[in-house]
Amino acid sequence: MRTNNLLYFFVLTLLPFLVLAQSTIDGKVIDGEFNDVLPFANVILYSQSEDGSLVNLEGSTTDFDGNFSFSDLPAGVYTIDISFVGYSTVKISDIELKVGDVAPISVTLQPASSELEEVVVTTTQKRNNEASVLSIQKNAAVVLDGLSLQAIRRAGDGDIAQAVRRVPGVSIQEGKYVYVRGLGDRYSKTLLNGMEIPGLDPDRNTLQLDVFPTNLIDNIQVLKSGNASYDADFSGGIVDLSLRDFSSTPLNTFTVGIGYNPDMHFNSDYVYDEGSKTDIFGFDNGYREFPLPRGIDIPLPERGDANSLVVTNYTESVDKNLNVSNKNSSPNLTLGFTSSNSYDLKNERKVGYMASLNYRSNISYFDDYLESRYEKSLPAFANTVYNTGRLGKDERFISFLGGIAYGSKKGKQKVNFLFIQNGESTAIQGDFLNNGENNYDGVGQIKSYVQRQIISIPFSSKNYFL
Template sequence: MKRNLTLLLLLGSAALFAQTNIKLEGTLFDQKSNQPISGKNFTIEGLNIQAKTDEKGHYEVSVPDDVYQIELKVDGYQIITKSLTDTDAVNLYLQPEDFKDGKIDLSTAVVTATKSKSSEANLLNLQKKSIKIVESIGSAELERKGVSDAASAVAKMAGVTKQEGSGDVFVRGLGDRYNYTSLNGLPLPSENPSNKNIKLELFPTDIIEYISLSKTFNVRMMADFGGANIDIASKLYEGKGFFEIGTGLNLNSNAISEKDFKLQDGPNWFGFQNTKIPANATNGYFFKNSFNPQTKSAVAGGFNVKGGKSYKFDNGSKFGFFASASFDNSAQSIENGIARTVDAEGKNLKGFNDYTKNSYSTNTTGMVNLYYDFNANNKLRANSIFINNTTQSLQEYKGFIRDLAEDDNGFIRRATYEKNQVFVNQLLGDHKLNSRSEFHWGLSYNAVNQDMPDRLQNTMRLNKQSGQYTLASQDASLSNRYFQKLNENEISANLEYNFTLGGDLKDYKAKISVGYQARHKERDFEANQFNLKLTQSGIVVDPNNLDAIFNQSNFGYDKLYTIETFDMDGKGGYRSQTYTGQKDIQVGFVEIEYNFTDRLTALLGVRAEYLKQSIDWYTALSKGKNSFDQFELLPSLALRYKLTDKQNLRFATSKTYTLPQFKETAMFVYEDVTETFRGNPMLYPSTNYNADIKWEWFPKNGEVVSFGGFGKYIQDPINTTTIASSSNDISYVNSGDWGYAVGAELEVRKAIYDNKTSNPEQITVGLNAAYMYSNQELNNDKVYEETLFNGQRINTNFTNKEDAFTGASDLITNADISYSKKWEQGGSLMATVAYNYFSDRIYALGTETRGNQVDKGFSTLDFILRSRLNKNIGINFSAKNLLNPTIDRVQENSNGDAITLSYKKGLNFNLSVNYQF
């Protein structure tokens, strides 16, 4: 009786590079007799390798070093699947189904080879072979570190931090405007009108294969680049069918200890609500949602389903799919909150000494990924991702309010609901035309809908003697309802043709790539604020029953209040504040990869880019339009020298630019409780010059030690700053002629204990650290001369003539230690302790002789435990923010720092269970 042996090793994207092999060894047993299967031959198809078990059933084979798993199939025996990501010593036990003669013939056994994309070993292998300087983090490492979304994943990489409270990612101290985010190489839109990049927290790790972080530019990337290109590779499933369901519980220590966890009226548990501006909004009180805060549950959780399967047909074609759907929510509350301002001498601490915030967020995500390989030379892939993210917050500020100009008995409550919907659709193709040429293409259509329906704000004053609150009436806007909507559509295309000289696609002297890219984006933005103007002062109110005042019976000039908004026609009609933006980019690029020797390789590229960006607006500030267009030739160079087979020395340099965003150039005012932002139509792009050098050593499979240095020089850097005026609005300016940053980065990943047995056991450690120094010119005269618009200019009064970049920490460190163990029957255990620290960084540049506002550095500590009871049931637990540090922002002044913002987030706990069929 003949039996078949099939070894499946999943294939990654390194097919163009020479493969490095490792030794895979073990013993093949008949589980019923517990005897080794000796002296049997088998063949590894496609690798031209033959092997044989010895008299003790032992075998040794040389396989690709990015092995993912092996699957053993023998007629009459149960299928055995073994993961090889943690061990290269594999003993296989054949469990009979209905087998009687006990004899096995492996002489016709066949092994088919493919490779993994997301294992740590494979991603490091790709990093080692790539000519470009790139770092990646895959789904295996994300699971080990208990990472739940793309933002947290990127923050685990060297030189990267997240800004507390915003979700913005800073790479080497450079924030949102300097980074660029893509999905499978195609651009992603932003869901936030204030940002260039999409919030990475929207992407759960369930839909991520791996994330690549490129801190150096190459000609395939969008040139609006200064910090890094963050590319998310969506999940592609190749393997036998599976279906998994899971559920979990999320708790925040502050939120569950809150006796009365309150949020605004309107959204349901899933975060959805359908609220629109009422008809005749200024002619009566027809708003749907209540002003009165509602008590909600602080217990949160989620559920998810995912599955996939691939098929191989007789004609050699393959089809596969992966689909997932998930819902997660979380409740948060901050304690010991302070939010205030300080004068130039550090005196007169004005503001809110009692600041609280309850928040609730949801994320609903669905993804479908399909692929069809006609044959080994022609492949298609389609992705559709839908994300619905909602956030609710109820903020209360008690203390001094400048508009009241009385005492510190003011009280502001703001309730905000925001819904962001992102729909991403991609179609990609890869075609090998012959042994020396190939063609790649990609098309995408992205749509974004951002909605902030019915943000509620009220301002009151407490009479401490009577204990009564009265509504503030000094300005019509002190009680208001605000509606905001953004719609954005974007079409992108990538085309690329590669051909080789002096060899084929796997082994060549030179490879030449030519390509074309196009991007067209349109954005429409609309905002309306309805001010509830009081007709009399001293109206006594219950803060938790504001509906007793703001209702239809009290509406009218002869009653308690009226409703006003922007550009009213006196007949009840009004016009919204709007802006419309459009961006078009046309690109051609050429890149040459040349192997001078077997050790020295160069990658030289030139990107020719024509850009046009325009915007027109109609707002409370003005009506107008602005546009700019530019043509850029952007060169890049990358060099790799192989010191040994395990060591590389790299160098890269490039020229790029940084664009102002739509909202930054529109004359639109956005009012936060403590800050007011407005645009600058005269803002223009800055130019960036980048250089990196890096040494890498890969001691063993899955290990790396690297050290590198970098430098960036920026002409006409863009900064956010306070305008020198009575209103102290914040705007965006080209603040000086120059800025630069230099730094060094270190990364170590090492297995300190590795027991490669049938029950593999491993302890690994990881460390990355980045140190950076930055400096930039701050020139008031330059700002004044360059910002003339409609007869007005922007005045600034920087405290310092030179200063560091905003958002730039001098020191950033990440460290983790993990223990893992697996058992023969499919059980596993993995425990990780992860630590992060970043030092002080500037939040806002100092003006009017005041020092900078600085976010003080702090540390976080997380514990993650993941287990599988067997091949079907998994139980996971995490405890995050265990140190629960006080998060402080201070105003630096000559006589010492003064705290302007302070709070604690609390501890976050998660318990989840999943079952795989």
């Protein structure tokens, strides 16, 4: 018991001396330009050996009042390095501390004599993610909805027609024509990078959207209200397709799609027009060209009239096969190839390209085709046309969408090329009843072929005046 009391006595006696054995460096940093404290300055403490070499011990920063402190330091020689961005660094050496010393230091940092070089940061706004589309909607002066490439990829849509139907208030008819707010195709229009492009079908106002792949666009914007920036030839809405200039990394994709309908495909009763050998590419090679010149005077085939003999020659020049044919219908087919890349040039210039080639074949077959027409005649309606039978339709599309973009510090120029070729062959076989001007009641066949083509080359330029 006596031994423990003696131990406690020695501990209590030596404790003040142990505490006082630790030294401290307290300091304050002053801003020499504004004669005020300098917060958040960097302070590094080094221990200095006898040969003058320095060993990094610890680092700190000044507080809001410009103060810093290093405590619990053993006796020795120290060096302090104080720095701040835009100011000259100050180094204080040979700070000698003895046991229990408190060394007060006051340092004034002066602005560096050499000014920092100007740093210019330039960037471009992303337009293919959801945040950018929401920003466009927020700042738009019109009622606008949109889809970003990020949202389209998450949904897995292969073409724009599939993607745009996800926009509120938008529906797709026949898998390709857009209806906005329930209004028909004639009340809407299509823009490509803000520039209007005509529709492929002259009876429609918008371009079919299933020919555009989704991996070449940044976003889709659907405007649902009028604005002075746009022509007043729509009342439903505008679908604006914002194409990407090019891909920053090489992009090459090849897609294959097959569509099957058990009522339409692999059906041996399918009726079709044999047509020309180039029908599979969406155009006729001249096989259906009318052999007689326009405006020719064809005489009536009357007996005793020598001129009537030319009617026989005219008749023989027309295709003798006017019947429809039968074959096993094939499924729908879609092929697509997309490529895009960019290249860095000198003086911070850049050039890039994007290209997409697509082929589409759509086969439709109806074995219960019905066409009925009524006309108003007193005292009631009269059925003037009543046709029933089988109908086969073969649609072929070839589309190419390409573009070249060039960018530099002074601006950006880009040109796009859009080419769409469409051929639509229809064959009908059945019973026909026509009570019009030329009455007919019996078996009949109809063959028709419609060929359409569109070429559009929009060009845009954006220049910066620095």
